[in-house]
Amino acid sequence: MIKIISNQTFDEERSLYNIKNTEVLNCKFEGPADGESVLKECRNFSVNKCSFSLRYPMWHAKKFLLKASSMDDKTRAPLWYCRDGEITGCDIQGIKCLRECRNISVDKCHIVSPEFGWRCKGVKITNSTIDAMYFLFESKDVEIENLNMTGKYSFQYMKNLSIKNSNLDTKDAFWHSKNIVVENSIVKGEYLGWFSENLTFINCKIIGTQPLCYCKNLKLINCTMENTDLSFEYSEVEADIIGHIDSVKNPKSGTIVADSVGEIISEDAIMKCKGKVLIREEKMTA
Secondary structure, three states: OOEEEEOOEEOOOOOOOOOEEEEEEOOEEOOOOOOOOOOOOOEEEEEEOOEEOOOOOEEOOEEEEEEOOEEOOOOOOOEEOOEEEEEEOOEEOOOOOOEOOEEEEEEOOEEEOOOOOEOOEEEEEEEEEEEOOOOOOOOEEEEEEEEEEEOOOOOOOOEEEEEEOOEEEOOOOOOOOEEEEEEOOEEEOOOOOOOOEEEEEEOOEEEOOOOOOOOEOEEEEEEEEEOOOOEOOOOEEEEEEOOEEEEEEOOOEEEEEEOEEEEEEOOOOOOOOOOEEEEHHHHHHO
């Protein structure tokens, strides 16, 4: 039997600790007691149309639904160590949302949370807007579709990431990450993808200075590049670029094909660089 807790206000420490098989509806978590961990260690529960203004509201939660609710900037570290949860239609403003969580879906949410999603596994994000520094740091097995993302240093030290139909405005993205596929997306930011391994862009627009250096097994398929000077330095790369590249510098290996290249720089290399840069007309003639 499902228990319902509705239309109440809670502000005590662990006020709904370890509830099970419960729906929490139209409740407020705020008040002078300023209690932490109001929904800690809860199981098989849903939170619907609630508002939060207390620290650490949902730690160690399992099998949960958080729906149509809000967490303001006082909800520091709102969800940590959670498993098997759905977050949908929520507005979350608390720093460090999602830490070491497993099997969490995020849909139709607006989130402003520096250090969002660190060391998580099995996260799925769809139809959402997220502003975060160090977004998804050291996370694994992540799927993203229809995301508008802003913030610096995203997707660093990640493994097994798929991104589709998204707009990413981010600096230093994908550093040291492995097994990444980005499709039908816009990726804007400086120093994209340095030190990555098995990074693939398909039908993407890449914007920003000095992208894709020191990469291993880098692939670009049917992509465009804008304001991308000093590209591909010391990278192992196979790239098919539609349009222009501002400049390419010392690619380590592989072939880069484009319609035009402003400058091909082959100088001051600190390693053997045998990568080829071909203008598409030259390739067709050959």
